[in-house]
Amino acid sequence: MRAAVLASPDSIFDRPLRLEEIPKPEARAGYLLLRMRACGVCRTDLHIVEGELPQRLNPLIPGHQIVGEVVGGETQEIPVGTRVGVSWIGGVDGTCAYCRRGLENLCDAPTFTGYTTHGGYAEYALARADFAFPLPEALDDLHCAPLLCAGIIGFRSIRVAGVEKGDRVGLFGFGASAHLAISVLRAWGCDVYVSTRGTSHRELAKSLGATWVGSETEKPPVELDRAITFAPSGDVAVAALSSLRKGGVVAINAIHLDRIPEFNYDRLLWGERQIRSVANMARSDARDFLQTASEIGLKPQITVFPLDRANEALAAVKNDSVNGAAVLVP
Numbered sequence: 001m002r003a004a005v006l007a008s009p010d011s012i013f014d015r016p017l018r019l020e021e022i023p024k025p026e027a028r029a030g031y032l033l034l035r036m037r038a039c040g041v042c043r044t045d046l047h048i049v050e051g052e053l054p055q056r057l058n059p060l061i062p063g064h065q066i067v068g069e070v071v072g073g074e075t076q077e078i079p080v081g082t083r084v085g086v087s088w089i090g091g092v093d094g095t096c097a098y099c100r101r102g103l104e105n106l107c108d109a110p111t112f113t114g115y116t117t118h119g120g121y122a123e124y125a126l127a128r129a130d131f132a133f134p135l136p137e138a139l140d141d142l143h144c145a146p147l148l149c150a151g152i153i154g155f156r157s158i159r160v161a162g163v164e165k166g167d168r169v170g171l172f173g174f175g176a177s178a179h180l181a182i183s184v185l186r187a188w189g190c191d192v193y194v195s196t197r198g199t200s201h202r203e204l205a206k207s208l209g210a211t212w213v214g215s216e217t218e219k220p221p222v223e224l225d226r227a228i229t230f231a232p233s234g235d236v237a238v239a240a241l242s243s244l245r246k247g248g249v250v251a252i253n254a255i256h257l258d259r260i261p262e263f264n265y266d267r268l269l270w271g272e273r274q275i276r277s278v279a280n281m282a283r284s285d286a287r288d289f290l291q292t293a294s295e296i297g298l299k300p301q302i303t304v305f306p307l308d309r310a311n312e313a314l315a316a317v318k319n320d321s322v323n324g325a326a327v328l329v330p
């Protein structure tokens, strides 16, 4: 099969992915063999390919927003011919203290698709059968791919923030996750307030139904019930916190924050306001989100690249020059 393979991480402009002809993986117990239909390109792929994340598998086939058709290793629940999605969490151990508490998103020993195992920048891929999600018919291959990481994480953030229907919700930052989350929030009758950098992001937020848009740390004109921050910035987290009503919640969707600046407890946290972080995803988030996406007709903007242009797709993500989400097709 053809695959875009990473041997040594390097700047994306030096084209670190090489298109190679390699043996097709073989189905084995507990795994599905998938023929790829599409694979979304995530910013995390860029961090892997450029070596910002330490290399865990060498050589590596990246890609963790997989839409594939089962061609081998079928199970009772997922027969051959089923269309499934696979996301960043490729598996958990099922035995650690977190898994046993039903908190699999916090598992001590997870596997990550396209990072600790081979991913979807290829014609075929293997995926753990219990971490493959049958896809609702309403979601087509290409538009479904970007939902499988950014979309699921955005949905989990909404849950961690405790959003209820009709809430006033602030989104701080408006990238891949937020621009999918806003459609879910609008479908739930929430008023959405978006603070973000860049006029194009603000215009997009408006066109997707934001009640109000402002700059990065600008405070919405009303007190928020919930807020979600997507920027890796502690200043933004504090701006979000300062926008909350009593009892409100900020969910921080960022793996790293630069730092959280000192802030005034009496004014910002007193009154049972809460700060929470969002870590990974559970299978229930994926299933519930895909169902919701199908019900509300969620259709992200995409730009399609052929597999042999994987370097160009990632470079476009890096340059912010891609229109919507980049999707590779084999």
Ligand SMILES: [Zn+2]
Pocket (backbone or CB within 6 Å): 042, 043, 044, 045, 064, 088, 149, 150
């Ligand atoms: Zn991702």
Ligand SMILES: [Zn+2]
Pocket (backbone or CB within 6 Å): 092, 093, 094, 095, 096, 097, 098, 099, 100, 104, 106, 107, 108, 109
């Ligand atoms: Zn575990």
